[in-house]
Amino acid sequence: MSKFKKSSGTSQDIPTAALPDIIFMLLFFFMVTTVMREDDILVKQQLPKATQLTKIEKKSLVSYIYLGEPKNTSLFGVEPRIQTNDVMVTTEDIIQFVNQEKDKLSEVERDQITMSMKVDVDVKFGIVSDVQQELREANARRVLYSSVKSTEE
Template sequence: MSKFKKSSNTQQEIPTAALPDIIFMLLFFFMVTTVMRETDILVKQQLPKATQLQKIERKSLVSYIYIGEPKNVSLFGDEPKVQTNDAFVDIDDVILFVNQEKDKLSEAERDKITMSMKVDVGVKMGIVSDVQQELREANALKVLYSSIKRGED
């Protein structure tokens, strides 16, 4: 009788030919769906409601000024504060902020800069008026007041 020899040369490797494609697809998916927040809002924001709104055409020319009561009342108090980018500023520093924002733009677009003011509903008009005066002195004459659309009553 002859002996039968079992020859098993099976290898159990995982095919990795499609692995780079899968990784790049995941990378592109997360790059497209991830939203990067530009600023961390440190003030309470309940925007007023309006009936006639217009959309901003070029958001690259818009810089934001937030005015409202600080979220961290124990650290910053309960008086309304002015926030530009990620920090609180004094009203006198608004001119410096406008000049810094203008420096980021090209020479031709500097006169087209728009300052968008996001003001909380409960803020008194005095601080808003002071910021408007500083914007006039900084020659930022295009001022936009952000609001949300009023629903049908």
């Protein structure tokens, strides 16, 4: 008696025509939102060694100041220079740099900004002291001194 089969009009296939579009949209989204920019360090950097180090918790609140002898001595000379982001600056420009970095942050995080100084071991303390004084005037009270972990104990 089962001469006629019951046929349902539904298909069990999953439509995959839109999958490449979705994958490219996700790829494009992550390419646009990912930040991979690093500073080009224009000064020599041989950081001092330390035995007790503390890891930074929130790196988005850290801005870097590099101090050292320029790599390109024909363009910048041989005296130690200050670099912020990708630009060589003078001590008078530190306040402007701090204010620009604070403007990038939200209102709540502006007082939590940390200035990390990466100072070459051969730099004299005079320029470091000048930068510290400018940071005080710019109301950047949290200052880190970057170093590498000492291997000998």
